[in-house]
Amino acid sequence: xxxxxxxxxxxxxxxxxxxxxxxRPLLARPGAERLFIFLARFxxxxxxxxxVALIGDVAIDGAARLHLDxxxxxxxxxxxxxxxxxxxxxxxxxxxxxxxxALPLGIGAAVYLxxxxxxxxxxxxxxxxxxxxxxxxxxxxxxxxxxVFVRTLGFERSLLSGALTLxxxxxxxxxxxxxxxxxxxxxxYREGALALGATKWQxxxxxxxxxxxxxxxxxxxxxxxxxxxxxxxxxxxxALTYVAQVPDSIFSPFTALPIQAFNWLxxxxxxxxxxxxxxxxxxxxxxxxxNLIAIVIRAKFQKRQR
Amino acid sequence: MKSHPSTKVxxxxxxxxxALALCSSVSILTTGxxxxxxxxxxxxxxxxxxxxxxxxxxxxxxxxxxxxxxIWPLIAGTLxxxxxxxxxxxxxxxxxxxxxxxxxxxxxxxxxxxxxxxxAGIPTIVYGYFALLFITPALQFVFPSIGSFNALSAGxxxxxxxxxxxxxxxxxxxxxxxxxLREGAYALGASKLQMIxxxxxPAAIGGITAAxxxxxxxxxxxxxxxxxxxxxxxxxxxxxxxxxxxxxxxxxxxxxxxTPHGTLEYHTLFVVxxxxxxxxxxxxxxxxxxxxxxxxxxx
Numbered sequence: 001x002x003x004x005x006x007x008x009x010x011x012x013x014x015x016x017x018x019x020x021x022x023x024r025p026l027l028a029r030p031g032a033e034r035l036f037i038f039l040a041r042f043x044x045x046x047x048x049x050x051x052v053a054l055i056g057d058v059a060i061d062g063a064a065r066l067h068l069d070x071x072x073x074x075x076x077x078x079x080x081x082x083x084x085x086x087x088x089x090x091x092x093x094x095x096x097x098x099x100x101x102a103l104p105l106g107i108g109a110a111v112y113l114x115x116x117x118x119x120x121x122x123x124x125x126x127x128x129x130x131x132x133x134x135x136x137x138x139x140x141x142x143x144x145x146x147x148v149f150v151r152t153l154g155f156e157r158s159l160l161s162g163a164l165t166l167x168x169x170x171x172x173x174x175x176x177x178x179x180x181x182x183x184x185x186x187x188x189y190r191e192g193a194l195a196l197g198a199t200k201w202q203x204x205x206x207x208x209x210x211x212x213x214x215x216x217x218x219x220x221x222x223x224x225x226x227x228x229x230x231x232x233x234x235x236x237x238x239a240l241t242y243v244a245q246v247p248d249s250i251f252s253p254f255t256a257l258p259i260q261a262f263n264w265l266x267x268x269x270x271x272x273x274x275x276x277x278x279x280x281x282x283x284x285x286x287x288x289x290x291n292l293i294a295i296v297i298r299a300k301f302q303k304r305q306r
Numbered sequence: 307m308k309s310h311p312s313t314k315v316x317x318x319x320x321x322x323x324x325a326l327a328l329c330s331s332v333s334i335l336t337t338g339x340x341x342x343x344x345x346x347x348x349x350x351x352x353x354x355x356x357x358x359x360x361x362x363x364x365x366x367x368x369x370x371x372x373x374x375x376x377i378w379p380l381i382a383g384t385l386x387x388x389x390x391x392x393x394x395x396x397x398x399x400x401x402x403x404x405x406x407x408x409x410x411x412x413x414x415x416x417x418x419x420x421x422x423x424x425x426a427g428i429p430t431i432v433y434g435y436f437a438l439l440f441i442t443p444a445l446q447f448v449f450p451s452i453g454s455f456n457a458l459s460a461g462x463x464x465x466x467x468x469x470x471x472x473x474x475x476x477x478x479x480x481x482x483x484x485x486x487l488r489e490g491a492y493a494l495g496a497s498k499l500q501m502i503x504x505x506x507x508p509a510a511i512g513g514i515t516a517a518x519x520x521x522x523x524x525x526x527x528x529x530x531x532x533x534x535x536x537x538x539x540x541x542x543x544x545x546x547x548x549x550x551x552x553x554x555x556x557x558x559x560x561x562x563x564x565t566p567h568g569t570l571e572y573h574t575l576f577v578v579x580x581x582x583x584x585x586x587x588x589x590x591x592x593x594x595x596x597x598x599x600x601x602x603x604x605x
Binding site: 029126138139146287 | 315318319322323325326327328329330331332333334336337339340343344347398401402404405409418420421422423424425427428429430431432433434435436438439440466469496497498499500503520523524526527528529530533534554557558561562567575576579582583586587589590591593594
């Protein structure tokens with residue numbers, strides 16, 4: 001009762017003031033989120049369109065020139081007679097040589113860093129160098145190759161110089177990809193092998209590497225597909241743009257698909273641009289095939305892990 | 307009886323470890339080799355041309371009779387094309403990264419990743435072709451005055467080329483932001499976009515900055531696109547519709563010519579490469595340092 005009376009002294013109870021219909025902050029409105037999603041999808045769709053345009057543009061431009069003769073002819077002053085025999089054989093040689101230099105070195109370095117990894121100064125310096133090398137522009141590798149392989153070691157402008165330069169270029173990528181793959185191998189595999197009395201190297205060779213192999217393969221294929229498309233370091237090296245011979249040894253002068261394409265592209269006549277498009281189409285086809293192989297390996301590997 | 311590994315086995319183990327260490331030392335040798343080559347040959351250049359000329363002259367004409375060695379036109383060209391590329395790839399890459407990590411379904415993600423990888427793996431000569439014979443003609447509709455070589459089309463092509471890298475690096479950065487931050491923002495009543503802009507992006511800013519810097523380094527070092535589409539005229543200006551020459555394009559230009567070994571013109575190659583190396587290495591190191599600090603933050 002008392003309480004009620006006390007209540008009477010209060011002024012009459014007004015309904016709680018309704019908050020004025022305040023505008024919601026811009027980012028909290030549902031429209032903002034929709035707009036963002038639309039924008040993101042638009043950008044992704046544009047990227048897709050560009051990808052299709054990029055590939056479609058060269059493929060359509062170059063289709064006219066893609067006959068068997070184009071693969072069997074040497075470069076010529078007449079655009080319609082010119083072919084990519086020297087270029088594609090050169091690219092193939094370069095690829096095989098680069099793989100044979102970079103693969104053992106790269107995997108060896110990655111195994112050392114990941115499996116033998118000591119926390120000493122050498123390892124620290126190594127990490128720094130690899131991280132730095134991965135960001136060095138490819139022309140700089142060309143300059144290095146020019147001065148070291150072409151001039152100092154006297155390999156001239158040969159396949160050997162080109163492949164060594166490309167090998168140095170892809171080495172950091174291979175090392176990083178291999179390390180990534182080695183890291184996915186469960187620790188238990190190593191401990192199990194060591195517990196059974198295997199030596200360090202036996203563990204790595206029989207347990208760790210086989211398990212990491214698909215990951216290593218994927219990373220390395222992508223790295224080499226990059227190597228085969230590299231133009232700048234080979235031009236800096238002084239690779240010739242006019243070569244009318246199929247390379248027959250590692251000391252042969254050489255040209256490669258992207259160099260040949262660049263050479264044709266930098267001429268004013270549009271007929272040569274058609275040749276460039278055809279050469280690029282061949283290059284792209286090869287690279288996309290490599291990428292697909294990598295994707296398939298990864299997909300298989302991921303399924304097995306689950 | 308306790309069995310010891312025989313000395314033969316132990317010797318093999320040591321030998322293998324040594325061989326592996328040798329493999330990895332190639333990276334150190336390469337770094338050392340690059341620095342040594344650039345330093346030695348640049349030194350020979352500076353025996354004839356003073357560094358002040360390099361830094362204070364505003365003309366770059368080493369291949370002409372009247373030689374000037376002011377590096378600024380090349381640096382201006384490099385910065386112009388890189389700025390165009392970054393203004394395209396940084397916002398677009400960031401938006402893709404946010405979309406992929408916060409909105410997209412697992413299926414979209416799995417579909418998008420190979421596409422971005424493919425876009426990243428396309429040789430730069432293809433982008434050069436695209437810039438010269440597709441983007442430039444398209445731009446001529448909008449800007450009839452644009453030359454057949456110009457900074458804009460090269461910059462745009464370069465932006466497309468860098469986009470996948472920018473997107474995937476920023477996505478990595480956004481991915482490392484702990485869930486608790488997101489939930490905290492939601493608990494405070496934030497909408498999804500408010501959560502992203504107020505909580506996720508500030509937390510990921512280190513990684514995103516590193517991604518931008520790395521993209522910049524990539525743009526500065528990109529060679530074929532600018533050599534094909536931007537022209538080879540070292541002029542000091544910032545007009546995107548006019549031709550420029552970048553540091554990398556100059557290196558290609560000299561390499562293609564018949565510059566005799568050992569001449570002053572030949573040595574300019576190394577000086578320009580040195581500037582390029584210092585610039586990109588500096589950016590890479592900054593980016594690396596930021597990433598290292600950032601990594602430790604959430605551990």
